[in-house]
Amino acid sequence: MTEDTPAPRRRGRPSREAASEGPDARTRILEAARTEFAERGYDKTSIRGIAKAAGVDAALVHHYYGTKDEVFAAAVEVTFEPALVIPAVLAGPPEALGERLARFFLSVWEDPATRSPLLAVLRSAVTHEAAANVLRDFxxxxLLERIAAELDVADPTFRAELAASHMIGIAMLRYVIRAEPxxxxxxxxIIAMVAPTLQRYVGDG
Amino acid sequence: MTEDTPAPRRRGRPSREAASEGPDARTRILEAARTEFAERGYDKTSIRGIAKAAGVDAALVHHYYGTKDEVFAAAVEVTFEPALVIPAVLAGPPEALGERLARFFLSVWEDPATRSPLLAVLRSAVTHEAAANVLRDFxxxxLLERIAAELDVADPTFRAELAASHMIGIAMLRYVIRAEPxxxxxxxxIIAMVAPTLQRYVGDG
Structure with a gap:
């Protein structure tokens, strides 16, 4: 976006110059992907559309992120930055892990900037097999394996998944269906009620 | 469908004869509605399409069930017959209510005959505001008020909803996203792990 932004490219593979757009272009592509998937849904979003919204060549999107599914996975992950946040959630007193998980999850959903792409992910996963597969496999x-690796319990992935299922269900009822109270x-x-449940799953032997 | 089935009607309000098709026609309409909503989704299902599939006049669908939203609500409810089942689930030792709720919920989702319409409901609710409203308001x-009325806890509806959120999240991960394990x-x-959680919500003071 600054002095080293190359002239716009309209076709062909990314040259070394295009690749040298570096972190700026990468970030723009991810932001554009997040917005496109959120606004248009999984099905109607294309690499070409993402490239256009980011002001780059479609080949550069492929170059950095691969297939549409891989772009989708990257766009979902950038939404809540698990690589940064999960270690912070996992660190701290083990007896309060359930509370930290509940608090982190709700904070991500309460923030309109992250809620909207997450809603899009949920909608896409429920209606499109391919999006469900990406959500599951990437x-x-x-996310679950990263959390499970830190748990000192039998069946850690199963337990991490049960905790995740509760939080996903809360997102469904609170933000999608908007059921009162x-x-x-x-x-x-909500945290006060749910934290002990999550703690039972991730903290008990 | 037997000796008292009137001649097919193609237009106009239902006559007394049509209404006298009675339980057979009512049941056929509900079955047709369930199938249509499951196969075509909320958006693409019409009263006219349901009537055609049931072999009755569209006016008869209106006559028995009202608007499309009301037909949708009736079709969802007939799927798991809460009027019959919930009292049975609520009856029995209070200390095992969590287990009965978990068992009932899983049995409904494990049965392919009821799973398919429930998946359709979930898909519709996530993608269509109107379907979400019906699911929420009807x-x-x-369902929650019926369960909450039996609970001897503070905030019974909130607690019944938290229990429901967990089960809905399990349905999402197990049947929609199909995340392992x-x-x-x-x-x-699953019941062994989840029953104590539900019991905590619906059974504690």
């Missing part, structure tokens, strides 16, 4: 598996409940009241 | 509210887990193993 996003969720990595859950939809208007104070996040702290 | 199905879920009635939850997707292949023995239902009894």
């Amino acid at each position: 996003v969720l598996r990595r 859950l939809a208007s409940a104070d996040p702290e009241d | 199905v879920l509210r009635r 939850l997707a292949s887990a023995d239902p009894e193993d």
Whole structure:
């Protein structure tokens, strides 16, 4: 976007110059992907559309992120940056891990900037097999395995998944279906009720 | 469908004869509605299409069930017959209510005959505001209030909703996203883990 932005390219493979757009172009592509998937849904989003929205060549999108499914996975992951956040959630007193998980999950959904792409992910996963597969094989598996690796319990992945299922169900009822009283409940009241459940799953032997 | 089935009617309001098709026509309409919503989704299903599939006049569908939203609600409810089943689930030792809820919920989802319309409901609710509203205002509210009325806890509806959110999230991960190990887990193993959670919500003071 600054002095080293190359002239716009309209076709062909990315040259070394295009690749040298570096982190700026990468970030623009991810932001564009996030917006496109959120606004148009999985099915109607294309690499070409993402490239156009980011102001880059479609080949550069492929170059950085691969297939549409891989772009989708990257766009989902950038939404809540698990690589940064999950270690922070996992660190800290083990007896309060359930509370930290509940608090992190709700904070991501309460923020309109992250809620909207997450809603798009949920919609896509429920209606499109391909999006469900990406969510399962890239996003969720990595997330669950990262959490499970830290748990000192039998069947850690199963337990991490049960915790995740509760939080996904809360997102469904609170943000998608908007069922009361859950939809208007104070996040702290939800955390107070749900944290012990999550703690039972991730903290018990 | 037998000796008292009137001649097919193609237009106009239902006559007294048409209404006298009675339970047969009512049942056929509901079955047709369930199939149409499951196969075509909320958006593409019409009263006219349901009437055609049931072999009755569209006016008769209106006559028995009202608007499309009301037909949708009736079709969802007939899927798991809460009026019959919920009292049976609520009856029995209070200390095992969580287990009965988990067992009932999983049995409905494990049966392919009921799973398919429920998946359609979930898909419709996630993608169509109108379907989400019906699920919230008719199905879920009635279901939660029926359960909450039996609970001897503070905030019974909130607690019933938290229990429901967990089960809906399990349905999402097990049947929609099919994340392992939850997707292949023995239902009894899920019930063993989840029943104490539900019991905490619906049974504690």
